[in-house]
Amino acid sequence: MLATVDSCVLAGLEARRVEVQADSANGETKFFLVGLAATSVKEARERVRSAIKNSGFAFPGKRLTVNLAPAEMRKTGSGLDLAMAVAISLAESGGRVLERSAFLGELALDGAIRHVDGVLVAARCLKKIGYQRLFVPAIDADEAALVNGLEVIPCGHLAEVVAHLRGGPQIAPQPFTDATLESTGSDVEHDLAEVHGQEEARRAIEVAAAGGHHLLLSGPPGAGKTMLARCLPGILPPLELSEAFDVAQVRSLLGDLLPGRPIDWTRPFRAPHHGISMAGLIGGGSGYALPGEISRANHGVLFLDELAEFQANVLQALRQPLETGRVTITRSGGSVTYPALFTLVAATNPCPCGWLGDPFRTCRCTP
Numbered sequence: 001m002l003a004t005v006d007s008c009v010l011a012g013l014e015a016r017r018v019e020v021q022a023d024s025a026n027g028e029t030k031f032f033l034v035g036l037a038a039t040s041v042k043e044a045r046e047r048v049r050s051a052i053k054n055s056g057f058a059f060p061g062k063r064l065t066v067n068l069a070p071a072e073m074r075k076t077g078s079g080l081d082l083a084m085a086v087a088i089s090l091a092e093s094g095g096r097v098l099e100r101s102a103f104l105g106e107l108a109l110d111g112a113i114r115h116v117d118g119v120l121v122a123a124r125c126l127k128k129i130g131y132q133r134l135f136v137p138a139i140d141a142d143e144a145a146l147v148n149g150l151e152v153i154p155c156g157h158l159a160e161v162v163a164h165l166r167g168g169p170q171i172a173p174q175p176f177t178d179a180t181l182e183s184t185g186s187d188v189e190h191d192l193a194e195v196h197g198q199e200e201a202r203r204a205i206e207v208a209a210a211g212g213h214h215l216l217l218s219g220p221p222g223a224g225k226t227m228l229a230r231c232l233p234g235i236l237p238p239l240e241l242s243e244a245f246d247v248a249q250v251r252s253l254l255g256d257l258l259p260g261r262p263i264d265w266t267r268p269f270r271a272p273h274h275g276i277s278m279a280g281l282i283g284g285g286s287g288y289a290l291p292g293e294i295s296r297a298n299h300g301v302l303f304l305d306e307l308a309e310f311q312a313n314v315l316q317a318l319r320q321p322l323e324t325g326r327v328t329i330t331r332s333g334g335s336v337t338y339p340a341l342f343t344l345v346a347a348t349n350p351c352p353c354g355w356l357g358d359p360f361r362t363c364r365c366t367p
Contacts, residue, residue, distance in 0.1 A: 003090035006102045007083035008126060009075050010118045011288050012336025013249055015125035019069040020080065022087035027063030035068030038076040038287075047078075047107045048085045055111035055159040060092045074333065076287055078106040079116040082135065082155065089162050097165060101133040102126050105140075111158040113137045120252035120262065123147040135161060141174040143252060143262040146245070148176060179241060179263045192231040201228050209235045214322070214344040216307075220361070221354045225347035229303045230269070232345060236301075238265040243299040246339055250291050250298060268300030268342075274309035282317050282340075287333035294321050295338040307348040318344070 002023045008015040031045050052059050066084055068075050082105035090096065104122055105113040115137050123134055123144040133151045136144045141154035152174040155161050164171045195202060201217065205228055208215040215232075217225040239247065244263050251257045258264075272281065272293045279285065283292035294302060304310060321327045325341035350356040356363040 001091050001094065003087045003096070005083045005087040005090070005097055006131070007080050007104055008102060008122050009073075009077060009079065010121055010253065011334060012338065013121055013253065014336075015118075015122045016073060017126075017129065018073075018075060018080065018083075020083040020087045021067040021069065022084070022091040023065045023067075024060045024088070024091040025063050025065075029061050030063055032063075032065045033068075034065065035071050036074050037068055038074060040077055041068070041075050041080060044078065044081050044084060044107075047081055047109060048088065050109040051081075051085055051107040051111045051158050052089060054109060055157065055162070057089055057159075057162065058092065060088065064088065064091075074287070077116070079104050079118075079122075081105060081107040082113060082158070082161070085158055086161060086165065089158075090165070093166075095166050098133060100131050101135070102131050103135045103161075105135070105137045105155060107158060113155045113157060113161075115139050115255075117255040118253045119143045120146060120257070121249050123150055123152070124249070126150070139259055142177050142260055143248075143257055145174045145177040146179060146248070146262055177262060179244065190227065190230040190234055192228075192235050195224070195228065195231060198224055198228065201225075205232055206235065208232065208343065208345070212343060215346070217345070217347040218350050220356075220358045221349065226303075226305055229301075229305070229345045229347060230271075232301050232343070233267050233269045236267050239267060239299060247299055250295050250338065254291060254296070268297050269303065270297040270300070271303040271305060274304070274306045276310075276314065278311075278314050278317050281314055282321065282327050283329045283336075283338060285331065287331060288336050289329035289331045291338045292327075294318070294327060294340040294342060297342040298339045300342055302342045302344050304344070304346045307346040 005020045007018045007020055009018055033045055049059055083103040106116050108114055119136050119140040120143045124147050127147050127150040135153045135155050138154035138156045141152055144152045153171050154174045163169055219225055270293050281292050283289045321340040326337055327340045328337045351365045353364045355361040
């Protein structure tokens with residue numbers, strides 16, 4: 001018997017639909033997984049087998065073939081586990097899934113459904129192409145419910161999902177996550193009002209915040225450059241809803257969203273070490289590239305302390321993102337585009353020893 005279930009895999013901030021087909025037929029007892037699956041997907045065979053058995057269902061003692069279509073698209077990640085298990089269960093016992101429904105989640109060996117990265121991105125893209133219902137891990141339900149008009153079904157265990165599909169006890173949909181602006185004043189770690197002196201530097205910080213300008217702070221060690229830079233997010237306005245959603249999508253893709261708090265109104269502040277690589281700063285990795293620090297700082301502040309210590313090619317890679325507000329990265333899996341609209345704040349010493357122009361200490365650098 002054949003059963004078909006829909007799911008998706010992520011390609012940057014986009015989702016690609018995957019049709020999971022399970023066919024249970026007479027023949028030698030084997031489990032075949034076809035459809036250009038990566039190693040992380042091939043390993044799902046053992047997870048799915050154990051999850052089905054430990055959920056109280058019989059695993060097919062027949063020739064079982066699971067196809068991930070389209071066959072020419074490479075599938076990665078563990079998010080297809082739930083769809084594969086549901087398709088196999090329906091292929092063995094009969095039943096069908098409601099139209100325009102998709103499944104996303106990783107399975108534990110006991111049948112529990114675990115967190116996967118990028119649920120918010122998947123929910124937005126599936127809703128965009130016409131899906132009406134999405135089954136996701138219960139821990140990720142708040143995240144998926146940010147997408148208005150999509151029915152989100154929180155799944156805690158495989159047995160509950162199969163019972164739901166067979167007409168048994170129904171799982172209550174997750175209410176829509178109302179993104180309301182929260183007060184962020186008490187969360188400010190560094191307050192510019194607590195800085196005494198440094199009138200010119202404080203004025204420069206205020207002008208940069210008001211106009212969205214980039215800023216270079218130069219001065220001797222201990223002058224307060226880092227402290228002033230860390231005060232900048234505290235005087236920036238809270239994120240708008242569209243900006244907060246953009247930030248949440250990048251964090252969702254990286255698995256950085258806090259459970260129960262999918263939306264954060266505080267502007268990001270990223271301060272990578274000067275030893276960071278180009279891939280770490282602009283994004284990279286095998287297959288489809290993941291976001292780097294400039295995308296994590298989207299709609300916020302990117303602070304580069306000890307600017308002169310950064311590799312020259314790393315700094316040169318910032319030219320295009322600073323100009324366009326986005327970065328396109330091409331890797332073996334394809335090209336992806338991430339947002340990179342940030343305020344750049346850099347700090348450096350005026351010379352190698354740091355004391356050039358200081359009225360109290362003499363520069364020790366070689367002329």
